[in-house]
Amino acid sequence: MADRIPLAVKISRSQEGAVTLAPSGDIGYHEAPTLQQAVREAFDGKARRVVIDLSGVPYMATPGLAALVQALQISKRDRVPLVLCGLSERVRAVFEIAKLHSVFTIVADPGAAMST
Amino acid sequence: MADRIPLAVKISRSQEGAVTLAPSGDIGYHEAPTLQQAVREAFDGKARRVVIDLSGVPYMATPGLAALVQALQISKRDRVPLVLCGLSERVRAVFEIAKLHSVFTIVADPGAAMST
């Protein structure tokens, strides 16, 4: 476990109040807490929309999905829209396998995520 | 099993009497007999050298290895050199896993195979 690379999550904010999270790397058991933390920071009371850009995520396991479900829950509680974008084929398959693709708003790219 | 693609093996002969076999496709249980047959044709009594160019083979399982070992045996019996070339990383790993990489003459490409 010595050489695990910690998950990097880039956070950016637009002038319109959209917060975009862009994690890079596989998201499994060890990386999910970092994403969870970033999600909590994104829904900071000022965000008008939260976008999670998964284009830098080659693979995601269930703990990663769980972090996204938690994001969805906060989004519903706070009434701040959550949009996912940039899913690779493999990551999309994980959503489909877990039968979670229909509960999220998923769009192709960050541009579309701003206007959905 | 309806949609299995049969193994294609291209056979070419040089003026110097080298016979080159170039199979294309994965070589497993179902494909190995075709390679075996081609090997028997290659060692036809006139061949001065037999080259098996594996650059069109993405993956090989044990039955494929067995066909190559048989080629080696015929090569020793008939005293006709056998040279393998064009092994991808994955195919090379199969030889290494089976600890058979040292029993064959393996070179990089068909050019080298003619002069080894």
Next chain:
Amino acid sequence: MSDTPDLRIDLVSNPCYLCAVREFMVGVTRALGFPETPGSQVALAVDEALTNIMKHGYERRLDGPISVRVYPLAQTDTQVGIRIVIEDEARQVDPAAIRGRDLADIRPGGLGVHIIRETMDEAVYERREARGMRLTLVKRVAPGVRNNCCCEG
């Protein structure tokens, strides 16, 4: 239930072995003619079920016995299927207490039971006779195009 399964895995409750079992289940569903996605769903459901047994049943003890028995269902031209019976010797809980979390419920973690119930046709928890729990999973699908029984021939 007393017939012999085609395959049976006995393992200790060590999460290190979860991946191996998942890969095994992918291979088994492929052997039985499942297309990729439902095969992965079976593997994921088994993975989540074993994770829960290790976490909740054995409370992270590493040496609790778990068995996974696999019964192929009778195959037809239009349907393939699998029945999986997972048994442990861990603490017994009321089957009604094992519920998938409502996705609207804001707590971290836990998707396991939700995924198991959503992806399988049947998922039945029971108390075993003496001790431990039993989970029976059933999944039926239309066969994949390439219904041969090997990974790479």
Next chain:
Amino acid sequence: MSDTPDLRIDLVSNPCYLCAVREFMVGVTRALGFPETPGSQVALAVDEALTNIMKHGYERRLDGPISVRVYPLAQTDTQVGIRIVIEDEARQVDPAAIRGRDLADIRPGGLGVHIIRETMDEAVYERREARGMRLTLVKRVAPGVRNNCCCEG
């Protein structure tokens, strides 16, 4: 030999399941800290051993019982290892008759025993007490760099 294994697979002698067991063995060796190549060697040796049992032991009957038991060897900073015991209830043969073919011998097929003996540190065939054969395989290696116990977790 009477201690409980960490993992045990019971399967019927149906070659359709060979791939699943091979994937399982790759996962198990990874969990035990094996680097890729020796891990694949273990998986290949088990695959060849099971193939031989199905072909020679059960003569292609599909319902003969086979068990594969896995015992991790004590791990040190410089060594990881595995002991695998494979048992069948098929016909008994003289262990001395199970020989890897000399690679110079021109007959088609059969590399199995050669690969098993070349890739494993120990490969011992025995007659079992009542019926069937037992093969014990041992492999020890220096651990891989990434010695964590998950595939992608």
